[in-house]
Amino acid sequence: MPPATKRSRSRGGGAGGLEYISLDGLRIDGRRPTEVRKIRCSLGALSRADGSAYYEQGNTRVLVAVYGPREPHSRASIQHDRAVVKCEFSTAMFASPVYRRTWKGDRKSTAAALVMQKAFEGVILTASYPKSQIDIYVQVLQNDGGALVAAINAASLALVNAGVAMSDFVVACSVGFVDDTFVVDPSSLESASDRPELTLAVLSHSAKIASCQLDSKLPDGESFERALEFATSGANQIFKVLEYEVRKYSLNLLDSRGLVAL
Amino acid sequence: MLSGAEKTYIEAGAAQGIRADGRGLLDLRPVTLETSLLPTASGSARVRIGGVTDILVGVKAEVVEPHVNAPDEGLMSFAVECSSLASPDFVGRGGADLNAELSQLLTRLYASSATRELRRGLALIPGRKCWVLHVDALVLDSGGNLYGALSLAVRAALRVVTLPRVVIIPGEADDDDEIEVNEEVFERLSRSEDAPVAVTLSAVGGRGIYIADSTSEEEACAKAAITMGVNLAGRACGAVSGGTGGVDMDTLKSMLKDAVRVGGDILKTTDSFLQDDIARMESGEEVEPVGFFS
Numbered sequence: 001m002p003p004a005t006k007r008s009r010s011r012g013g014g015a016g017g018l019e020y021i022s023l024d025g026l027r028i029d030g031r032r033p034t035e036v037r038k039i040r041c042s043l044g045a046l047s048r049a050d051g052s053a054y055y056e057q058g059n060t061r062v063l064v065a066v067y068g069p070r071e072p073h074s075r076a077s078i079q080h081d082r083a084v085v086k087c088e089f090s091t092a093m094f095a096s097p098v099y100r101r102t103w104k105g106d107r108k109s110t111a112a113a114l115v116m117q118k119a120f121e122g123v124i125l126t127a128s129y130p131k132s133q134i135d136i137y138v139q140v141l142q143n144d145g146g147a148l149v150a151a152i153n154a155a156s157l158a159l160v161n162a163g164v165a166m167s168d169f170v171v172a173c174s175v176g177f178v179d180d181t182f183v184v185d186p187s188s189l190e191s192a193s194d195r196p197e198l199t200l201a202v203l204s205h206s207a208k209i210a211s212c213q214l215d216s217k218l219p220d221g222e223s224f225e226r227a228l229e230f231a232t233s234g235a236n237q238i239f240k241v242l243e244y245e246v247r248k249y250s251l252n253l254l255d256s257r258g259l260v261a262l
Numbered sequence: 263m264l265s266g267a268e269k270t271y272i273e274a275g276a277a278q279g280i281r282a283d284g285r286g287l288l289d290l291r292p293v294t295l296e297t298s299l300l301p302t303a304s305g306s307a308r309v310r311i312g313g314v315t316d317i318l319v320g321v322k323a324e325v326v327e328p329h330v331n332a333p334d335e336g337l338m339s340f341a342v343e344c345s346s347l348a349s350p351d352f353v354g355r356g357g358a359d360l361n362a363e364l365s366q367l368l369t370r371l372y373a374s375s376a377t378r379e380l381r382r383g384l385a386l387i388p389g390r391k392c393w394v395l396h397v398d399a400l401v402l403d404s405g406g407n408l409y410g411a412l413s414l415a416v417r418a419a420l421r422v423v424t425l426p427r428v429v430i431i432p433g434e435a436d437d438d439d440e441i442e443v444n445e446e447v448f449e450r451l452s453r454s455e456d457a458p459v460a461v462t463l464s465a466v467g468g469r470g471i472y473i474a475d476s477t478s479e480e481e482a483c484a485k486a487a488i489t490m491g492v493n494l495a496g497r498a499c500g501a502v503s504g505g506t507g508g509v510d511m512d513t514l515k516s517m518l519k520d521a522v523r524v525g526g527d528i529l530k531t532t533d534s535f536l537q538d539d540i541a542r543m544e545s546g547e548e549v550e551p552v553g554f555f556s
Contacts, residue, residue, distance in 0.1 A: 046403050047314050059301065062407055063402065065347040073350070088346050088353055093398040094303045094320025105354065137346035137353070139400070141318065143304055 009039035019191060020178040028041045028189055029058075034262065036185040036234050039241045042069065043249045049137075051162020055154035057238075058187060059144035063153040083129035085121045089113040089151060093138040095249045097188075112148045113138075116155060119210040125165040135166060145188035149174050152201050153238060160246050168203040170210050171242065173234035175200070175227045177218065182227055184234035196223075196262040200231035207232075235245040264482040266418070272483050281473065281480070288524055290475040291407075292545075295532060297539055299421045304395075305423030309415035311475065316348075317415040321397050325441070328385065328392040336384020337394040340368035342412065344401040355465075361398025364412060367502065368397070371458050371491040373437035374499040380420075383452035386428055387439050393425060402532050404476040409489050413460035414532065420457050421536050424448035450540075455533065458491040458499045461525040463517045470513045474524050485509075488517050492525025494533070503552060 021027060037058030046052035049065035056062075072078050077086075089112040090104045092141060102109075116136060121219070124134060136158070138151040152172035176186030177196040191197050196218045201211040218224050254260040275281055291312030300306035303320035308318045317367070342364035344357035351357070372380075380487060386391040397416055401408065420452060427447040431440045464484035465472045481487075485507030491499040498518065509517065 046316070047405065048349065048403055049347060052347070063347055067350045086353075089345075090345065092318070092320065092400050093341065093343070093396070094300060094306070094322055097302050099322040099324060099396055135346075135350055135353070137350075139345045139402070142300060144302075158519075260550050262536075 018189075020183075021181050022155075029187060033181050033183045034230065034233060036230075036237050037187065039200070039238060041157060041245055043240070043245065043255050045229075048229065049162075051158045051160070051164070053154045053157035053161055055150050055157065056151045057146060057153070057185070059142060060146050061142040061151045062142075062147065062150045062154045063139045063141060064151065064158040065137045065139075066135065066155070066158045066164065068162070069129040069132040069164065070208075072131070072133040072135075077126065078131050081130050081179070082126035083124070083132045083134050085124060085126065085134050087113040087117040087120070087136045087138070087155075089116065089138045089140075089148075091143060091147070093142050095143045095147075098148070114152065115148065115201075115211050115213065116152060119152065119170050120155065120159070122210055123166045123168045123170055123203060124159070124166060128165050135147075143188065145186055145191050146170070146174050148199060149185070153242060157242060157245065158181060162250070168205050168208075169189055169239070170201050171204050171235045171239045172199065172201040173231050173238055174198060175231045175234065182230045184230050184237075196227075198227045198231055200228065200235065202232060202235050204235070204243075264479060268479065269483045272480055276467045276471050276473060279521055283477070286476075287472070288474045288520060291477075293532075295414070295418055295535060296545065297536065299419055300366050300474070300537065303419075304425060305419045305421075307418035307422065308551070309411050309413045309418065311407055311411045312405060312477070314403060314477075315407055315411045316401070316403035317399055317408075318402055319397065319399045319412075319415040319419040323395055323421050323423070323425050325386065325428075325443070326394045328389060330468040332381070333389035335341040335378065336386075336387050336392040336417075338372055338373070338381065338397060339394060340365050340397045340399075340416070342368065342399045342401065344404070348401050348404045351382065354496075364399070364401075364408065367409060367460065367489070368399075368412065368416060370502070371460060371499060374458075374491070376458065376497055376499040377453075377456050380451065380456050380459075386441055387430060390437065390439075392440055395420070395423070403490050404478065406479075406481050407462060407475045409460045409462045410475060413458065413491070414525075414528065416534060417454075417457040417459055418532065420451060420454045421533075422540060423451050423454070425451070448504050452473045455494055457529050458493040459525050459532075460489050460491050461521040461528070462487055462489040462504075463521055463524075465507070465509050465513065465517075468508065470516070471511070472509075472517055474520075478510075488521065490518060492522050492529070494526075494529050496522055496523040496526055498522060 041055040045054040051066035089109040149172040175198045176183045196216045199213045274523045294309045294310040305321040387391040427444045463472045464487040487504040489502045
């Protein structure tokens with residue numbers, strides 16, 4: 001019997017004896033435990049929205065549109081001193097590997113939308129837009145794990161694209177726990193409902209935590225701290241990519257207005 | 263929402279045979295077509311018209327029991343969702359009516375006898391096993407001619423669908439046959455070229471004036487619209503009329519004739535593109551993606 005199989009068995013392994021971390025310390029897709037998946041993104045992917053972003057993290061792909069600040073649809077939701085932030089999270093029916101009919105507003109989507117709404121309400125300078133509404137719409141096109149993480153990161157970019165004033169930049173990252181190892185940005189293969197997973201949204205400049213969700217339990221309190229460290233380091237990796245994209249986008253914008261020569 | 267002046271401008275222009283964006287009455291906007299961009303789907307396509315209308319279609323397949331009325335045919339189910347990305351009006355249940363209307367259009371286009379051979383190709387064991395194709399479309403952005411863009415995207419996705427080869431293992435009795443799905447060999451659908459495309463002609467302004475591939479502004483001032491399903495054989499497979507006004511019989515006749523012609527052109531152009539695309543994919547050559555999937 002090859003030693004690799006033996007090791008994974010002795011550790012309990014995953015479903016069907018799948019080995020998540022090889023002897024070389026690499027994950028199934030060849031990443032190191034602290035590495036996030038490849039990120040690609042672009043700002044202004046849609047024509048009608050006030051701001052939009054397309055975001056890809058590995059095989060997870062999302063589109064986010066921002067409408068507003070605009071007049072609220074219902075009078076009841078008007079706040080006279082600030083803007084209200086509304087969020088909708090929906091997943092395309094072909095997004096997951098198995099065919100599943102999904103509906104807008106199922107429990108998981110509503111929970112995800114709420115997390116985003118809370119996180120962004122904290123950073124958008126809502127007091128600058130009294131009596132208005134800012135909508136963030138998420139469409140998951142493909143889900144290979146970490147759809148919420150991708151949605152939060154994409155929404156940050158879309159808000160930048162819409163020119164909404166923010167005090168900070170929200171970056172999210174998740175951490176999984178497989179084979180007694182923390183893995184940053186787990187793919188769908190590495191995340192399962194019975195395995196702990198921490199999703200963290202941090203504010204990149206003030207390093208405050210905007211949202212923190214832990215699914216399933218970790219072995220002890222100390223490992224929670226470790227998980228937070230891993231998630232923060234992952235978020236920092238992601239932020240570098242997003243910051244680069246925003247800078248590139250802003251320079252292009254300035255260039256197109258003749259304000260700076262590239 | 264269109265002002266009176268804008269409406270007059272569009273109508274007067276159409277009467278002169280020229281439109282706001284410089285097109286002739288039956289000219290189409292540039293179409294961008296991309297295929298096989300979703301690795302989780304059996305087939306997928308994205309169509310953009312004029313850089314505005316944006317449709318993404320994913321096809322997934324499952325083995326199910328065929329319908330009792332058509333035991334030797336496979337099934338196709340269509341669902342369209344207008345994403346909130348396209349307009350805040352679609353938030354929550356806001357797009358439900360339009361979703362139903364668009365899904366119904368596709369169901370009608372593919373229910374005709376013109377696509378029977380395509381459905382037959384999905385049969386596995388008559389009366390017991392067949393493929394069902396779940397065709398799901400997402401409207402990401404809308405800027406007129408939704409029907410046309412939607413039907414084109416669905417057709418392109420079906421053209422590139424690959425299903426795993428199925429072997430039928432004969433059983434002892436006649437109804438004992440079992441199937442085995444070979445996940446290593448993939449085959450394209452037979453007769454997917456039969457799939458139709460929808461052409462909408464909208465009557466604007468004076469008598470006998472109508473336009474193809476209308477923008478959302480032009481749609482807003484159209485008195486009536488006729489949507490026709492057209493296939494490669496130049497046959498009409500289903501027609502729907504829309505709009506609040508009506509057209510006279512002579513205009514309707516010439517509209518139907520022109521719809522078949524315009525549809526035929528679209529089919530010819532997209533098919534030559536799709537064939538190149540498929541040939542490139544089969545030769546293993548990398549296809550340079552465009553748009554946000556690049």
